[in-house]
Amino acid sequence: MTETAPQPKTAAANPPVQALDLGFDARDVVRISATPDVPQPTRQLDKVAKLIDVSKCIGCKACQSACIEWNDTKPAVEDNVGTYENPHDLTPEMFTLMRFSEWVNPETDNLEWLIRKDGCMHCEDPGCLKACPAPGAIVQYSNGIVDFIHENCIGCGYCVTGCPFDIPRISKVDHRSYKCTLCSDRVAVGQGPACAKACPTQAIVFGTKDDMIAHANSRVEDLKSRGYDQAGIYDPPGVGGTHVFYVLHHADKPSIYSNLPDNPRISPIVEGWKGVTKTAGMAVMGIAAAGAALAGFFMRPNRVDEHDEVEAEELVEAEDHSRRES
């Protein structure tokens, strides 16, 4: 078994039937949380991407079902929260969620039903990975997939702080963080993500990022020809682009799609915390500790001498006397 599985080019492609080695594995890791100077892999995989064409989505939730089935998660049966969303939010057991919003287009006065499949965007510049304090709990492969390695996760929630899209969820059961894996285990054996494979309208497609961009462009062109002047691609540059990206019919207003951030980026507060605070903080503490140790060894200590003791005895004695006389 020396041949490796090919990188999947489409979501629908059937997997190879013969046994093959993994198409990518730990050797293809380009970034590891809390680990500086990761040795770079010798090969560069094709960048992959999942494209979600919001204009083609019918809100059937087949993607959610496929996600649950493939990842073997058990989302709780919940109550209705007033919308079609079910469960009410992303959870440690639900890595992707159809978000439904009703929006009145001020130009046409039409009610538009906007449905967005929410989940990890697989940022090129992942905020979760930068915030994570546990070495090896979050990795990024050279094909762009950002994956959580659960056995290294400590459940601190720093990834929640780092993520510009509010994606990771910490399990109250095993105290580890969960999110969409982009089906890295499927991609590694030549198959597309489960959600993309299940999508009945091909609103979710998968392939190389280049192919997906080209496909997205043709979709945008089509939408524009049908009156959606502001149709466009949502591949936010603030996080270096993403490996899950959208075609939106109102790309000028991402926030109408259930608060999709207009200009997502890793918060400057998080950058400051994980950047200058970490480095300068260590330096200041190190210098202070070393300085105190050196001063402790070499500085003349502040000693009490015999004279002080005598003074104290005289003082106590004198007070004693004055008290006894009174």
Add this chain to the structure above:
Amino acid sequence: MPRPLYSEKGDHIESKAPVRVSRYRGITRLNHWVTACSLILLLLSGLALFHPSLFFLTGLFGGGQTTRWLHPFIGILLFFSFLLLFLQLWRLNLPKPEDATWVANIDEMVKGNEEKLPELGKYNAGQKFIFWAMSGLIVVLIVSGVMIWEQFFDGLVSIQTRRVAVLVHALAAVSIILVFILHVFAAIWTRGTISAMTRGSVTGGWAWKHHRKWLREVAERQKPAPSGTGPSGKEPAE
């Protein structure tokens, strides 16, 4: 009896030849050391999550997961332990006019010319700084810490507030470590200080040299020496 100005009521002359002055009763010392141990454990577990090069410190606590859940609980312990300490110490740590003179001439202190500085009560301005810095930083740390306590308070504040809290928590932690280093250094550099927190008492010479107003006040109200005519005075109130 009115509250003494420069000492606690329980501070007393323990022995006269040589002079030893009681500075902290047993319960206060226990309180101090519980706080100190908590702080050290917090420092080790917190630093492990602060910088990747120190992540190995999680090994002291049995791994990353254990460190993650243990750290906040030690924080709660420290908070309440310090609160008790605070209630015992805050009064004599209030600023006094002589503190300004002391700070203005702090170089004389470093040079060893303490004689040129004003006479002080139970605490000098440096000790007061450490007390108030610890007090303030512990409040900041407990408040920001609860905000980022994923296990029990994950929905308490917005993610944006959590980002601020985690940064504030890190900055306050670095600051309190600096204060802690100063505290330990000062206690060691000023010889004779540590026995105040171990045996509970200091030598008369130490009290004379560093906290003369305190010594004067304590000596003034000492119980009369047993003069062979039987017990003649009441023990000062603890």
